[in-house]
Amino acid sequence: MTTAPAQAGWRFRQPSVIPGFGLTLGFSLAYLTLIILIPLSGLIWRSAALGWIDFWAIATDRRTLNALEISFGTAFIAAVVNVVFGTLVAWVLVRYRLPGRRIVDAMVDLPFALPTAVAGIALTTLYAPNGWIGKLLMPLGIKVAYTPLGIVIALVFIGLPFVVRTVQPIMEEIDKEVEEAAATLGASRFQIITRVL
Incomplete structure (x- = not known):
């Protein structure tokens, strides 16, 4: 008889729909606090x-203005290049059945697979004065590594897949007959x- 009231007072918790939700939420909030909120609040303070x-x-110091000019200038140039060439790559992948198309399609996703630090180190190694591509460009007087041109190349490398993978499904939905009619x-x-695409 004593077990019935004890069991009535004890409430069983319903299991969560997502197992481990409390643990993952706690880990996410701790990570957010340590990595983002504390440094950001220190900056504001x-x-x-x-x-x-x-x-x-x-804000008007020459170094600050140079940093902003390089950041926004290289980002704008890379965005224009990515829009033009990303649209062309998506169009070729959607409209043409050329040999090696699957390889090109897979290579578009390569920057997604590489961590950005690895991509930066690889691009710096390639475009350094003693790198594979840098060796060819140095006699022409073109220095890429550690210059705004190198920043543009890195931003194009990282950003091109985003444009291609955004535009490609939209182009697949456009009927080829629309292009033929135009x-x-x-x-x-x-x-x-x-105008059409």
Whole structure:
């Protein structure tokens, strides 16, 4: 008889739909706090200690402006290159059945598989003055490693797959008849790509 009230008072917890949810949520929140929130709050705390005059002096310092110019300039150039060539690569992969198409399709995903640090080290090694590609470019007076050109190449390498994999499914949904209709109406290939696709 004593076991019935004890069992009535004891409530069994329903098992979670996602096993280990509490543990993974705790780990994720701890990681977020240690890696992102604490450094970000330190940055805000340090910036708040500055007055407006000091903040403006740092924001308009020549080194800060050069860093922003290189960052935004190289990102803009890489974005333009990625949009143009990523669209062309996606179009070729969707519309043409050429030999080696599967290899090209797999090579597009290579930057996804490589960690960014490994990609950076590999690109620096290739484009360094004694690297495979750098050796060929040095006699022409072109230095790539540790220059804005090298940053653009790295950003293109990392960003091109994002453009291709975003545009490719959309191009697969567009019927080939739409392109053929535009061609029969007198549109050039450039007009078909820019206006139809």
